[in-house]
Amino acid sequence: MAVPSFLARERIIAKPGFNRWLIPPAALAVHLCIGQAYATSVYKAALVSHFDSTLTAIGIIFSIAIVMLGLSAAVFGTWVDRNGPRAAMFTAACFWSVGFLVGALGISTNQLWLVYLGYGVIGGIGLGIGYISPVSTLIKWFPDRPGLATGMAIMGFGGGALIASPLSRQLMNWYDPAYDGTIGTTPDGGAVAGLFVTLGLIYLVFMMFGAFIVRVPADDWKPTGFDPSAAKPKAMVTSESVSAGNAIKTPQFWLLWTVLFCNVTAGIGILEQAAPMIQDFFRNGETSTVAAAAAGGFVGLLSLFNMAGRFVWSSTSDFIGRKGIYMVYLGVGLVLYVLLATIGSSAIWLFVALAAIIISFYGGGFATVPAYLRDLFGTYQVGAIHGRLLTAWAAAGIAGPLIVNGVLDAQGTPGQLVAADYRPALFIMVGLLAVGFVANLLVKPVADKWHEPHATTPATARANPERSTTR
Amino acid sequence: MSEQSSTPTGLVAFAWALVGLPLVYGLVQTIRTASALFTG
Numbered sequence: 341m342a343v344p345s346f347l348a349r350e351r352i353i354a355k356p357g358f359n360r361w362l363i364p365p366a367a368l369a370v371h372l373c374i375g376q377a378y379a380t381s382v383y384k385a386a387l388v389s390h391f392d393s394t395l396t397a398i399g400i401i402f403s404i405a406i407v408m409l410g411l412s413a414a415v416f417g418t419w420v421d422r423n424g425p426r427a428a429m430f431t432a433a434c435f436w437s438v439g440f441l442v443g444a445l446g447i448s449t450n451q452l453w454l455v456y457l458g459y460g461v462i463g464g465i466g467l468g469i470g471y472i473s474p475v476s477t478l479i480k481w482f483p484d485r486p487g488l489a490t491g492m493a494i495m496g497f498g499g500g501a502l503i504a505s506p507l508s509r510q511l512m513n514w515y516d517p518a519y520d521g522t523i524g525t526t527p528d529g530g531a532v533a534g535l536f537v538t539l540g541l542i543y544l545v546f547m548m549f550g551a552f553i554v555r556v557p558a559d560d561w562k563p564t565g566f567d568p569s570a571a572k573p574k575a576m577v578t579s580e581s582v583s584a585g586n587a588i589k590t591p592q593f594w595l596l597w598t599v600l601f602c603n604v605t606a607g608i609g610i611l612e613q614a615a616p617m618i619q620d621f622f623r624n625g626e627t628s629t630v631a632a633a634a635a636g637g638f639v640g641l642l643s644l645f646n647m648a649g650r651f652v653w654s655s656t657s658d659f660i661g662r663k664g665i666y667m668v669y670l671g672v673g674l675v676l677y678v679l680l681a682t683i684g685s686s687a688i689w690l691f692v693a694l695a696a697i698i699i700s701f702y703g704g705g706f707a708t709v710p711a712y713l714r715d716l717f718g719t720y721q722v723g724a725i726h727g728r729l730l731t732a733w734a735a736a737g738i739a740g741p742l743i744v745n746g747v748l749d750a751q752g753t754p755g756q757l758v759a760a761d762y763r764p765a766l767f768i769m770v771g772l773l774a775v776g777f778v779a780n781l782l783v784k785p786v787a788d789k790w791h792e793p794h795a796t797t798p799a800t801a802r803a804n805p806e807r808s809t810t811r
Numbered sequence: 812m813s814e815q816s817s818t819p820t821g822l823v824a825f826a827w828a829l830v831g832l833p834l835v836y837g838l839v840q841t842i843r844t845a846s847a848l849f850t851g
Contacts, residue, residue: 359818365826372830496830502837506844546829553826637848640841692848 347551349424354555360481360563362553367474367493369550370429373543374436374470375500377405378643382508383532390529391452401443401460403737408464410734413472417727418584420469425477425554432470433547439463440540447533459536470547471497471730475710476723480557483719484566486711487662491654494707498647504539505643511535574715576663576783580791581720588728592716592786595779600709601732601739602776603669606677606769607702608740610695611646613748613762614639618692620757621685630688638692642699649700654707662712663783669701669708670777674770681766685759706733716786743768 345351380402387398420428439462446454474493482489509521516531562568568579587593610617615635619628630638657665680694709729714722744765748754751761 355817357817359816359820359823362818362823362826365823365830368830368834369826372833496834499834499837502841503833504837506837506840549826549829553822633847634850635848637845640844641848644838644841644845 343423343427347423347427347430349422349427349556352424352426352555353558354561356558358555358557360557363474363478363481363555364489364492366425366429366550366554367478368496368499369546369553370432370470370473371493371496372500372503373546374432374467375497376504376539376543377402377409377467378498378501379504379508382505383512383527383535386512386527386529386532387447387455389526390447390532391450393452397452401455404456404460405464405467406737407734408461409467409471410731410737412465412468413727413730414468415727416465416469417472417724418721420472420727421476421584421721421723424556425473426551428469428473429547429551429554432466432473433544433551435462435466436470436547437466437540437544439466440536440543444533444536444540447529447536450529468727468730472723472727474550474554475726476719476721477554477556479710479714479719479722482563483568484563485655485658486714487658487708488655490710491651491707494654494710495647495650495703497706498643498650498703502643502647508535508539511538574661575785576661577715578718578785578791580786580788581718582716582725582786582790583792584721584724584728586790587713587717587721587725587786590786590790592783593725593729595783596709596712596716597729597732598779599666599670599776599783600705600729601736602772602779603666603673603702603705604733604736605740605743606673606773606776607699607705608736609744609765609769610698611642611702612741613744614642614695616754616757617762618688618695620762621691621759622688623756623758626756638695641692641696645696645700646703649703650707653700653704654711657708657711662708662715663780665704665708666712666780667777669705670773670780673698673701674773674777677766677770677773681763681770716783720792 384395384398387393387401388395391398416428439458439460442458442462443455444458446452446456446458475490478489478493479486512519512527512531512535513521515534516527519525519527519531573579582590615632615638618638619630619632619635622629653665653669676694676698680691680698684691684694710722710726713725713729717725747765747768748757748761751757751764
């Protein structure tokens with residue numbers, strides 16, 4: 341599928357002397373916008389009330405969006421790699437913005453299916469394309485620090501929710517003055533529709549800014565002072581290239597898929613239930629020693645650690661290696677989960693500290709995986725491979741809540757649960773992290789037979805994508 | 812090899828400010844929310 345010439349990769353090849361520090365804000369302009377997907381809880385109750393529906397029916401909007409994220413990233417990954425970041429960011433901006441506008445139409449006309457179609461399906465496609473759009477470009481601009489580069493962008497996805505939550509409350513307060521953002525007040529449907537239109541337009545402008553400042557490096561470009569041939573060879577870092585079609589035939593891809601699935605499922609276990617969980621862990625009869633406002637504060641704290649973990653841990657992986665950092669995420673995470681299940685209810689500070697570190701590992705897992713893919717498969721089609729790997733996120737988005745909600749439903753009634761009721765779910769997460777830990781241990785360099793012939797340079801491969809060998 | 816930058820410094824600063832300021836707003840608001848955990 342050809343793109344208009346102003347979006348084409350050839351038009352955005354950077355001139356000599358281009359400042360590569362313009363690329364992270366371009367990536368952040370996209371990720372800060374699509375990170376709104378994590379802030380849907382702000383208007384969830386309002387939509388339940390407006391559609392006279394249930395939390396489950398409204399929650400499906402978010403589930404569809406995450407599933408579409410995984411599917412569109414997988415389907416369009418090769419297209420994104422071939423056409424470059426400007427075409428991808430432009431397309432993502434259009435889908436994400438139109439998703440909001442169609443969603444607003446659905447709310448205004450009282451048709452929930454239109455919200456499913458708009459925010460869920462159309463917006464979800466924007467999410468998937470937008471999420472992978474800057475990743476391979478950043479890796480190419482920062483071959484000396486790929487973990488830092490992808491950590492900065494994917495931190496933006498976590499940061500997007502931090503911006504969207506308070507901004508959404510403020511906007512809904514403007515559209516419905518009776519709503520003041522405090523617990524117990526709910527904005528009307530018209531305010532949520534107004535919010536959707538406003539966010540759709542703001543995000544369109546921001547993402548277009550990213551699309552128009554992004555550039556790709558020339559094929560022979562290297563950072564000043566960086567000489568890959570002088571760097572000490574590392575067993576787990578290849579200088580070869582593997583196509584996306586071949587990557588999914590390797591055990592390494594599926595081991596990493598398992599690692600990401602386990603890490604994300606375990607993190608979602610806490611994120612999904614954060615507010616009620618801290619209240620239930622410190623419940624004394626009918627009441628909890630943790631007030632609703634403090635539980636909301638706990639959710640905010642987890643958001644901060646989710647975002648910070650993406651940058652800090654991914655940057656750290658540049659020094660201790662990708663395999664090493666995932667041993668920390670999964671191995672130390674496993675121990676922390678056991679501590680949470682067994683002694684987490686002994687003190688609030690202990691519970692908060694354990695959960696915060698676990699969530700920082702959850703965020704770190706997302707941010708580090710593109711650099712891990714680059715180490716194993718090279719930069720050639722790393723965006724497309726990343727897109728295919730994100731199906732693990734979609735699967736975890738379904739599995740995580742199913743496990744936690746299924747266990748808690750079997751244990752008792754919401755509002756009467758105590759710490760012990762969470763133990764089966766937490767120990768399932770421990771098991772999952774153990775599986776992920778073993779999968780990570782089994783990751784070895786990709787076999788030579790999957791490497792592209794050296795004549796297939798990035799430029800020629802883009803010109804002749806069918807030339808890439810598939811085995 | 813040292814190259815003369817072809818990117819205006821103002822553009823780089825503007826781009827970082829455009830993404831940085833909303834992020835700072837979000838961080839401040841979230842820290843205020845999170846402080847409820849320690850103050851009640």
